Amino acid sequence: MLEVSGITQRFGGVTALDDVSFRIGAGTITGIIGPNGAGKTTLFNIVTGIYTPTSGAVHLEGKNVTRQAPERLAAQGMVRTFQNIELFGRMTVLENVMVGLHTKGRSGIIASALRLPWQIAEERRLREEARHWLDFAGISDLADIEAGNLPFGKGRLLEIARAMALQPKVLLMDEPAAGLNSRETLELARLIGKICEAGVTVALVEHDMELVMDICEAIVVLNLGRKLAEGTPREIQENPDVIAAYLGEG
Amino acid sequence: MKSFLRNEAVRFILFSVMILALPALLAGGYLLNVFVFVGIHTLLAVALNLLLGYAGQISLGQAAFFGLGAYASGILTATYGQNPWWVMVAVALTVGLLAFLVGFPILKLKGHYLAMATLGFGIIVYIALNEAVDLTGGPSGLPGIPNLTVGSYVFDSDLKNYYLIWGVTLGAILLSLNLVNSRIGRGLRAIHDSEVAARVMGIRVRLLKVQIFALSAVISSIAGSLYAHTMTFVSPTSFGFNFSVELVTMVIIGGLGSIYGSFLGAALLTLLPEMLRAFQDYDIVVYGFLLIVMTMFMPGGLVRGVPELARRLLARGEKGRADA
Numbered sequence: 001m002l003e004v005s006g007i008t009q010r011f012g013g014v015t016a017l018d019d020v021s022f023r024i025g026a027g028t029i030t031g032i033i034g035p036n037g038a039g040k041t042t043l044f045n046i047v048t049g050i051y052t053p054t055s056g057a058v059h060l061e062g063k064n065v066t067r068q069a070p071e072r073l074a075a076q077g078m079v080r081t082f083q084n085i086e087l088f089g090r091m092t093v094l095e096n097v098m099v100g101l102h103t104k105g106r107s108g109i110i111a112s113a114l115r116l117p118w119q120i121a122e123e124r125r126l127r128e129e130a131r132h133w134l135d136f137a138g139i140s141d142l143a144d145i146e147a148g149n150l151p152f153g154k155g156r157l158l159e160i161a162r163a164m165a166l167q168p169k170v171l172l173m174d175e176p177a178a179g180l181n182s183r184e185t186l187e188l189a190r191l192i193g194k195i196c197e198a199g200v201t202v203a204l205v206e207h208d209m210e211l212v213m214d215i216c217e218a219i220v221v222l223n224l225g226r227k228l229a230e231g232t233p234r235e236i237q238e239n240p241d242v243i244a245a246y247l248g249e250g
Numbered sequence: 251m252k253s254f255l256r257n258e259a260v261r262f263i264l265f266s267v268m269i270l271a272l273p274a275l276l277a278g279g280y281l282l283n284v285f286v287f288v289g290i291h292t293l294l295a296v297a298l299n300l301l302l303g304y305a306g307q308i309s310l311g312q313a314a315f316f317g318l319g320a321y322a323s324g325i326l327t328a329t330y331g332q333n334p335w336w337v338m339v340a341v342a343l344t345v346g347l348l349a350f351l352v353g354f355p356i357l358k359l360k361g362h363y364l365a366m367a368t369l370g371f372g373i374i375v376y377i378a379l380n381e382a383v384d385l386t387g388g389p390s391g392l393p394g395i396p397n398l399t400v401g402s403y404v405f406d407s408d409l410k411n412y413y414l415i416w417g418v419t420l421g422a423i424l425l426s427l428n429l430v431n432s433r434i435g436r437g438l439r440a441i442h443d444s445e446v447a448a449r450v451m452g453i454r455v456r457l458l459k460v461q462i463f464a465l466s467a468v469i470s471s472i473a474g475s476l477y478a479h480t481m482t483f484v485s486p487t488s489f490g491f492n493f494s495v496e497l498v499t500m501v502i503i504g505g506l507g508s509i510y511g512s513f514l515g516a517a518l519l520t521l522l523p524e525m526l527r528a529f530q531d532y533d534i535v536v537y538g539f540l541l542i543v544m545t546m547f548m549p550g551g552l553v554r555g556v557p558e559l560a561r562r563l564l565a566r567g568e569k570g571r572a573d574a
Contacts, residue, residue, distance in 0.1 A: 048450060074452035086447035088440050090507075098433075099440045103452035105433040109461055112432035113425040123432065166452060 001026040001201045002047070002078075002170050007056035009042055009225075016042045018225045019056070024170070024218070029192065029202045031212040031233075034222035035245060040205040041083065043222070044172050048080045049073045060170065075103045077169030081159045083178060083205075089148030093139065093158055096147050097130035100165030104129070130165060137161035137191060153184040160191060164200075171195060173204040177211050189215050213237070221245070258427060265510065266420050273412055282408045284524055286480065289415040290473050291516035295500040296419075296426050296509055297469035302498065303506035304430055305462050306442030307357065308365045310494045311372030315467040317379055317489025318345050319474025321386055324395040324484050329385075334398055338475040342468045349467030353460040372494050379486040391485030398479045411480045418476060422469055426509050438462060439507075503544055505551025514552040 002024040009017040017039045024030045032040050045051040047058055049070040057066045060078055068076075088096050105126055107119040134140040137157045142150065147158060156176060163171055176192070177185045185208065192215055196202055206212050212219065213233045221228040221236060223245045229236055236242055276282045298312050322341040326332045356367040379386050386392055398405045398414065405414050429435055437458050440448040449455050478484050496519060504515025522540065526533040548555025 050446065050450075070446070070449040071452050071454050074450055080450055082447070086444045086450075088443040088447070090443060091436065091439055095436055095439075099436050099448070099451050099453070102433060102437055102440075107433055109429065109434055109465060112434045113429045115428045115432075119432070126433070162451070 001028075001061060002203065003059040003062075004043070004047065005057050005059070007043065007046060007058070008054045009039070009046060009051065010054045016225055017046070017053075017222075020222065020225075020227050021056075022220050022227060022230055024201060024203055026201055027196065027199060028217045029196050029204070029215055031216035031219045032203060032205045032222065033207075033209070033212055033219060033236075034228070037224070038222040039225045040222055041174055044080060044174050044205060048078055048172060074166060077167070078172070079163045079166045079168035079170070080172040081156075081163050081174060081176060083174040085152070085155045085159045087147040087150070087155055087158060087162075089146070091147055092144050093147055093150065094127070094130050094134065094143040096158055097133050097162050097165050098126050100133070100162040101126045101129055103166065133161045133165045134158075136164060136194070138187075152179050153181070153187075156180065156184075156188070157191070160195075164195065164198075168200055170201045170203065173202065173206075175205055175207060177206055177208040185211060258431070261510075262424060262427065265423075265513075269416050269420065270413075273409055281524075282412060284520060286408055286412050286415055288513075288517045288520045289412065289419045290477050290480075291497075291500060291520050292513045293415070293419045293422055293473040293476075294470055294497055295504065295512035295516045296422055297466040297473070298497050299501045299504075299507070299509065299512045300426060300429070300438070301462055301466045302501050303508065303511075304435065304438040304442065305459055307459055307463070308361070308498070309368040309463070309466070310365050310491070310498065311368035311370075311375070312466070312470055312497045313489045313491070313493040314372040314375035315345055315349060315470035316474040316477070316493070317375060317484075317486070318348070319471030320478040320484045320489065321379060321392065321474075322471075323475035324392045324478040325385060327479075328392065328395045334396065334475070334479055338472060341475060342471040345471035346464045346468035350460055350464040353463040354456075357456065357459045357463060369491065369494075372491055376486060376490050379489060386486070389486060391483055393483045395478050395482045395484065397482065398476075405479070415476050415480065418472065423509055423513075430507075430509065434458070442507075499541065503541065503551060505553035505555075508551065508553040511551050511553035514556075518552065 004023070005021045007017050007020045008015070020039070020043065032043065034040055042051065046053045049068050049072070052067050057064055059065065060076060065073060065076065065078070088099060091099070105122055107122055111119040131140060131143065134143055137160055139154060139157050139161065142154060147155065150158060160176070176188055180188060189211055192202060216233060218231070219233055219236045220230050221242050228245055229239045229242050231239070272285060273282055276285065294312065294316060298309065301307050301309055319341055322344070323334060323337050326337045326341070327334045352371055356364065356371070359367050380389055405411050430438070437448065437453045440451065440453060441455055441458065445455055500515035500519050501512055502515070503518060504513065505511025522537060523533065526536050529536050
């Protein structure tokens, strides 16, 4: 589904990623882990088109999508969430999800300003669809609240609902459990399971090992910009290199 | 009552009725003339608010689009005797196209740099209006622009121009309200809050910014044409850097991201200099002082600050009564 091959990213003299390759199978949940500074977020930024890699390629469903702009990648089903949730704070929860439906609407400036009949129908359709995704994430009761006023945990759920509205093929989640308490993390794990059941391939960067070992079928370990290991949770837990990296040995 | 007022259609109708009834209260005096200008300024402020208040992109060159509309209408009707109505439309579309071409490279810039680039554009246009003497009449201005007419009906009085200009402005307000509450409006507000998140949602940020920049130029150009035909005379000083800054001030004082706020800001900044005449030579000092105080105590603009102030005063009044 998603294939990353030979990705290298240099910022000035610093090599953030060095020849990283792996593939993520369709319909799986893959965890990308590693100590701080391993290059996990950089990798996400490259895969979603926010950074252009120094070298290497990204393929989505066999199609080369390297160097494509984020907005084009999003339209092709490559969608992400952010470590520090990036909500549209002055819009309501429902409107946030409707922004996620942007690519599903057709009405432009003229149709919108004139409220042409088909534009009104489209708005109604988008609103109903947005409600569906709020329901999916279990936050329909918050629809009319301004997103900036949401507690952090609910904000996380909203960000996921908004990402799902794009009906992604691949959903990349950057530390979805960061800042969540244990009950919220449990809720999140259930939601990620539901996303996978809906046929979406999930990749997540995460520090919460319990969550990763629990829900991921495959794990990629990065350390200091290189791929250290790849395998099932059991293989990773027993891998001496991984243990050494996490215990802080050279 | 409150939920009644929250209904967008009801608010627009109430606002329109108020505007349409205003001349009866002003009884054709000098203030009616001032309110003709409030109408033009509201139109310009609404156009800028779409860009600045909703999409979060600054433009210090709005006066240039206003000036291009005014001069192009003036020259084509006064010098070349063309029909002012189709000139107005053709000029607005041309100015919109120009804004699209100018906007494409410069809207890549952000914040201060975008301010500088739009400022530069404004200055270029201002210099051109001054220097192209053969065409524009240079610093001494362009006289003899005809009033607008429909058949044998001539828009030659303050009252007629009031209804003409406010008709257009109310129309622009209605269309803008529709726009900001649509897919496009949500896209604009998304860009304002987080450009990277907007892109990840599949919004073509650059294109949308340029489109809204062009739209604001089209509206400003129409305002310029109306201004030229109302005044029958234009000179470059009306379209300089000062006026661009004044428009930004109207939008901020009125309330960023509020269409009715643009009316409040435009009304205040147009009426205030008239009311401050009593201070004679010190009027500009008082004007500056009032603007500073308002920005300090009403950072959300008049549209949010005035109800807040009223609420506080009411609460204090009730507390006073309870204490007594």
